[in-house]
Amino acid sequence: MGLTHRALLYDGRSDFLAATGAFLRQAVEVGGAAVAVVRPDNLGPLREELADHRDEIEFYDSAEFYRHPVRTLKAYLELVDRVSPLRVHAVAEPVWDGHDARQRLEWQRYESLINVVFAGSGASSLCPYDRSTLPGDVLDQVRLTHPVVVDGADERPSDAYLDPASYSAAQDLGRRHDRPADAEYLPIEADDLQPLRLFVATRANAHELTPAAAQNLVTAANEVAANALAHGTPPMGAWVWTSGDEIVCEIGDHGHWRPPPLTGFVPPRSALDTGFGLWSVRLLVDLVELRGGWGGTFVRLRVRR
């Protein structure tokens, strides 16, 4: 079982309804699990368009479904498992407005990761992109992240498509890693990480994260530090600072780790799988940024209140 992952470039509502409507009708006809995850303003019209198949199609609001790329991948995996042995045929329309550059980059990476995470699932995904409203840099990436692009009656393989590992690595090249001079610092010197948890929890609470979000950040920071203690090279330490709504926690050591580009992005099947720790860390906070090199290994965790 392979994966069919196609982008749909469309112009305006009627174009959208015609293409996605046909896709979903065909999904029902072939006995697949038909799923529509579309932006709020497309949701009502699409339901209406497919009123005769109302009970055979699951509808979701993209604004709810696409909040956190790592969690969205997990939710889609759960969907695939739930309907198995039926194959998922999904109209999957991400949200592209309201993001800063860093978040947009993660959603683009997400589109690319679909090709790895669902390879072998037998699923078919059609990802609509509104050419009339989306910004150029979003549209530019579509051909890099989708192996096939549908444009009107024209459907052809994308010659710009990059394998997800290369795409992901390229996405991280432009990252900046400034750290404010007034960031608070705690050296990690002993095996016992209780002082680190207290250090992070105190600042997370002061930043008014919810108790659950604070515990998630503490759990994530603890995991990264435990990993540094197990595999890294002293000296090690943690920095915490805030920037607007965001609290940032960075754990660094002087080891020379070059993480493979997809590290911790592909959901593990169980807690015993390699990569469970870093994947969980990505799940627990809003954003994880890794950088490794001769200067050391640094893992930056970001959470908005």
Add this chain to the structure above:
Amino acid sequence: MHWASGNGSAAYAEPTRTHRDGQGMGTWYDTRYVDDVRPGDHAWLPYSGAEERDHVVAPFVAGALATNEKIVYVTDAPAARLPGMSAFDPAAFAATGQLRVLTRAESCLDAAGGFDPDRLGRTIDREVARGFEAGFRAVRFTTDFTWLLAAGADLTGLLGCEDRLAHAVSPSTVAMAVCQIDRRRCPPDRLVELGATHEVRVEGNPLFDDGTLRIARSFAPRGLRIEGELDRARHAVFAEHLGRLLAGRRGVHLDCGGLGFLDLGGLNLLVRHALALPRGEALILDDLPANVENVIDMVGWNRLPGLVPGRARGARDGGATAWA
């Protein structure tokens, strides 16, 4: 009663440790490990089975014999079969007066075979005074009062007796008492009344306690209670106790009610142990605090094969649950 009072012995000079203040069944009391019970403590032990009872009574008895303290045990069972006696020769300790195993008939029954609280009071007075004169640094008393809870029994005698015990033990620098009660045989309201006559509740010594993580046996249901923070520095000791629990078939429940932090490596550790269980069995995580459960929900129970959520938080209310 006039139990000896005076200067406390040096061994008990430290302030008594109370590891948890708690409200149980409507009554406030300190909860103490059995090794932390001190002269002046009138403690009760509500238990849910012989295993739990012996887990507390055995160190109470053995602790006396190992440290020049006298133990007075009112029971009709033979001395050699009492909890805590496996490493000791009863005859040798009986000969010195350090071990006194008294039958009910010779310590607390009247001529008609009924419970006589006054007689029990006099018996204890006498044993404590003799123990003090013989130079023992403390006198420990214990008995199981469950036999007084027969259906429809009037508890007035027992409650009055407990009251007397409390007034006598509390000011003493020599005497301490542990009153055993099978909570399964006691209606919840009676259990509340009985508990209220004690200021200390005693529980088994922890298997491990470093101030950050505490691991203890739990008995209803059977398993381990984990309190505090389970992290990398404590994985090895936790794995050791969990492995021993599972290998000995001593329960599969983990009481997580007091768990403040569980790291991701801890989840991995739990799964590894759960998968070693016989087919069809699981490790059951009871009473998960919301913030810990949130982390587990986030990664998904489906990634934690062999672990299942158990009793929901707040379902536990002491005696009522065990008695029902």
